[in-house]
Amino acid sequence: MVRKSKGRQKIEMVKMKNENNLQVTFSKRRTGLFKKASELCTLCGAEIVVIVFSPGKKVFSFGHPNVDCVIDRFANINPPNPRQHTDIQLSEARRNAIVQDLNNHLTQVTEEFEIEKKRTEDLKQKRKNSHMRENWWEEPIEELNLSQLTEFKCGLEKLRKTVTTEACKNFQAIVPRHNFYGGSSNNSTFGICDDHTDNIDTDLDLYNHQRMVATNTFACNQHNMMVPYHITSPFGNIANSNIIEGFAPEYNQNPNQFCFKQEQMSECDQHSAHPPRFGHGYY
Amino acid sequence: MTRQKVKMAFIENESSRKATYKKRKRGILKKANELATLCGVPVGVIIDSPYDLTPEVWPSREDMDNVLSQLQRLPVMDRTKKMLNQESYLKQSISKASETCKKLTKENKELEMKEVMFDCLSGKTSPSRIEKNDLGGCGNVIEQYLRNLNRRIEILSKNDGASSSSVHVVASTSVAMPIVELGSSSTAFCDMIRQQQIQSNMNQNVGGLDLNQQQW
Numbered sequence: 001m002v003r004k005s006k007g008r009q010k011i012e013m014v015k016m017k018n019e020n021n022l023q024v025t026f027s028k029r030r031t032g033l034f035k036k037a038s039e040l041c042t043l044c045g046a047e048i049v050v051i052v053f054s055p056g057k058k059v060f061s062f063g064h065p066n067v068d069c070v071i072d073r074f075a076n077i078n079p080p081n082p083r084q085h086t087d088i089q090l091s092e093a094r095r096n097a098i099v100q101d102l103n104n105h106l107t108q109v110t111e112e113f114e115i116e117k118k119r120t121e122d123l124k125q126k127r128k129n130s131h132m133r134e135n136w137w138e139e140p141i142e143e144l145n146l147s148q149l150t151e152f153k154c155g156l157e158k159l160r161k162t163v164t165t166e167a168c169k170n171f172q173a174i175v176p177r178h179n180f181y182g183g184s185s186n187n188s189t190f191g192i193c194d195d196h197t198d199n200i201d202t203d204l205d206l207y208n209h210q211r212m213v214a215t216n217t218f219a220c221n222q223h224n225m226m227v228p229y230h231i232t233s234p235f236g237n238i239a240n241s242n243i244i245e246g247f248a249p250e251y252n253q254n255p256n257q258f259c260f261k262q263e264q265m266s267e268c269d270q271h272s273a274h275p276p277r278f279g280h281g282y283y
Numbered sequence: 284m285t286r287q288k289v290k291m292a293f294i295e296n297e298s299s300r301k302a303t304y305k306k307r308k309r310g311i312l313k314k315a316n317e318l319a320t321l322c323g324v325p326v327g328v329i330i331d332s333p334y335d336l337t338p339e340v341w342p343s344r345e346d347m348d349n350v351l352s353q354l355q356r357l358p359v360m361d362r363t364k365k366m367l368n369q370e371s372y373l374k375q376s377i378s379k380a381s382e383t384c385k386k387l388t389k390e391n392k393e394l395e396m397k398e399v400m401f402d403c404l405s406g407k408t409s410p411s412r413i414e415k416n417d418l419g420g421c422g423n424v425i426e427q428y429l430r431n432l433n434r435r436i437e438i439l440s441k442n443d444g445a446s447s448s449s450v451h452v453v454a455s456t457s458v459a460m461p462i463v464e465l466g467s468s469s470t471a472f473c474d475m476i477r478q479q480q481i482q483s484n485m486n487q488n489v490g491g492l493d494l495n496q497q498q499w
Binding site for chain 2: 126
């Protein structure tokens with residue numbers, strides 16, 4: 001096994017020679033120092049202030065309860081007023097509660113991170129062990145020759161089609177199978193879903209569709225409206241952008257507005273006789 | 284002896300707390316010293332607690348005064364820009380940790396989807412068995428892979444004008460393969476490869492298709 005780095009090494013306690021390394025070291029060690037300071041405060045309830053100047057003359061400081069307070073006390077500037085004592089105690093209690101909450105949150109996130117790291121290890125190990133390399137297409141792309149690449153491309157494109165079909169099916173399962181663009185019977189919304197009917201249910205207004213759409217799988221794939229993107233349908237090539245734009249332009253602009261859209265509907269818009277907004281006979 | 288994970292909360296046990304305080308205080312001062320020496324920068328630390336009669340100051344009162352006066356000389360903006368207390372520090376740590384965690388989760392999902400993609404190609408599973416929520420992610424991974432494939436094909440085609448004829452051979456064989464309907468194409472790819480292997484063994488004139496020899 002080739003070692004990626006030399007691992008922990010003992011270093012001399014003198015100023016570092018390499019400027020870049022010095023900057024990196026400063027960053028890392030400063031972070032570490034602040035972490036230790038924070039932990040000391042949480043664990044032991046101590047008061048602390050740490051002031052550090054960077055190689056670039058910028059100042060970083062950490063203080064508990066806060067920097068100024070501890071400095072003042074050190075410099076004996078503001079002896080605490082006895083009347084303020086209860087107030088101080090109360091705010092301290094509140095502050096401690098907040099800090100405790102934050103600590104718990106941080107612990108939780110750190111644990112989640114550890115779990116994910118373990119998962120990465122497992123996945124990578126799985127990949128290493130799997131298949132005993134019997135499938136040439138699983139090798140890195142750089143190791144394939146041109147003919148293999150072309151074949152692989154063919155196979156992948158087919159797979160993409162089936163995946164797209166599956167995704168379509170899910171969508172159709174939730175939304176009633178209406179051609180709600182009022183198009184002709186030969187057009188379906190995506191062109192590759194064969195089971196379409198040409199019933200136009202005029203009672204089902206467009207915004208009901210939108211509401212249903214908000215709950216379907218596409219809502220989960222907000223960042224990748226991958227479905228009707230590059231497909232070639234039995235009905236011919238559908239221009240790349242047409243489908244997505246025709247289908248639900250507002251979702252393309254901001255998928256996060258799925259829910260908000262409903263609230264903004266006006267009365268008249270809900271009228272069922274209102275013609276479908278995206279035009280009919282789109283394709 | 285493996286270290287036990289310490290719970291990040293106020294230590295209730297008095298003696299335990301005192302012991303921890305002493306050890307950690309020593310540790311912090313050591314770290315502060317290392318930072319100051321290695322990076323050649325001014326560092327000042329004040330630690331105060333019920334366990335100390337007087338606050339602990341590092342490096343020394345004098346040096347601390349110097350640091351403080353240096354601090355005072357700076358405009359307020361510069362002084363407070365990177366000033367933290369427990370609350371702000373922890374919030375910062377949480378958001379950094381969340382970011383990293385999210386990124387890792389995303390990468391893991393991609394790795395997982397890649398496995399699914401390979402499983403589909405080798406017939407171990409099919410798109411109909413993919414989780415609904417994963418279809419989009421899987422599609423994305425496929426897209427990405429195709430992009431990389433295309434890029435690689437372009438590079439090789441440019442450098443390799445001579446073997447374009449062999450590419451045609453392959454292309455025509457692929458087309459000649461039975462095109463399975465969309466519904467059941469999960470086994471198509473590896474079957475396709477196997478059939479081609481059989482065919483290429485039958486035809487002696489293999490163009491660019493030496494699958495058997497290529498990889499081992």
